[in-house]
Amino acid sequence: MKILSAEFITSAASLAQVSREPRPEIAVAGRSNVGKSSLINCLLRRRGLARASKAPGRTQLLNFFLVNQEFYLVDLPGYGYAKVPDSVRRAWGPMVEEYLAAARDLRGVILLIDARQGVTEKDLQMKGFLDDLSLDCVPVLTKIDKLRRTARDAQIRDAAGALGLGDPRHIIAFSAKSGEGRDALLAATGACLRGDRARRVPR
Ligand SMILES: Nc1nc2c(ncn2[C@@H]2O[C@H](COP(=O)(O)OP(=O)(O)OP(=O)(O)O)[C@@H](O)[C@H]2O)c(=O)[nH]1
Numbered sequence: 712m713k714i715l716s717a718e719f720i721t722s723a724a725s726l727a728q729v730s731r732e733p734r735p736e737i738a739v740a741g742r743s744n745v746g747k748s749s750l751i752n753c754l755l756r757r758r759g760l761a762r763a764s765k766a767p768g769r770t771q772l773l774n775f776f777l778v779n780q781e782f783y784l785v786d787l788p789g790y791g792y793a794k795v796p797d798s799v800r801r802a803w804g805p806m807v808e809e810y811l812a813a814a815r816d817l818r819g820v821i822l823l824i825d826a827r828q829g830v831t832e833k834d835l836q837m838k839g840f841l842d843d844l845s846l847d848c849v850p851v852l853t854k855i856d857k858l859r860r861t862a863r864d865a866q867i868r869d870a871a872g873a874l875g876l877g878d879p880r881h882i883i884a885f886s887a888k889s890g891e892g893r894d895a896l897l898a899a900t901g902a903c904l905r906g907d908r909a910r911r912v913p914r
């Protein structure tokens with residue numbers, strides 16, 4: 712897949728608030744600060760399109776980006792960051808879960824795992840939630856540029872094991888900094904949109 716166009720469409724706190732042309736959607740989920748917005752900017756090659764920040768909790772709404780006039784990439788608020796106030800966390804959980812459960816045109820979810828931290832309890836909860844909804848999940852180990860070669864192979868294997876993936880090659884090693892893994896992620900996103908990957912989703 713080639714990126715021909717990308718534009719920000721809208722932000723919303725719930726699906727009911729979103730008015731958009733019906734198109735297939737791919738959501739980007741993961742812990743707060745894991746690099747979701749950076750991954751979207753890297754994938755779309757539009758610096759600053761999705762707002763990224765060193766401070767966790769930057770993305771506070773569902774953000775819709777229209778790509779190639781064909782599908783939406785949806786940037787989600789992150790989960791599981793201790794420093795986000797309780798009130799905010801209480802609002803985000805239901806917002807993200809309602810979206811994932813109710814978005815009719817959602818074809819798959821790119822699930823980001825921090826390469827240094829590995830798979831956490833919260834990541835497993837999210838993976839379980841996606842599996843229960845039979846949503847296709849594209850696992851990505853991001854910030855991979857922060858690991859040395861030996862640590863990185865071990866971390867990819869561990870993450871694959873923790874997520875119950877038979878083959879570590881089903882995880883995409885990604886860096887928004889270097890662009891590593893961008894082509895693989897574009898290909899996986901295209902396959903998700905076409906529904907080609909459904910057979911490979913582990914149950
Ligand atoms: N080295 C490195 N840093 C990254 C990478 N991806 C993101 N970052 C940095 O990590 C921080 C968080 O990135 P964001 O893209 O804002 O993360 P997010 O998941 O959207 O965060 P929330 O919106 O708060 O949930 C920023 O300082 C980024 O520059 C990466 O692949 N490599």
Ligand SMILES: [Mg+2]
Binds near residue numbers: 749770
């Ligand atoms: Mg963000």
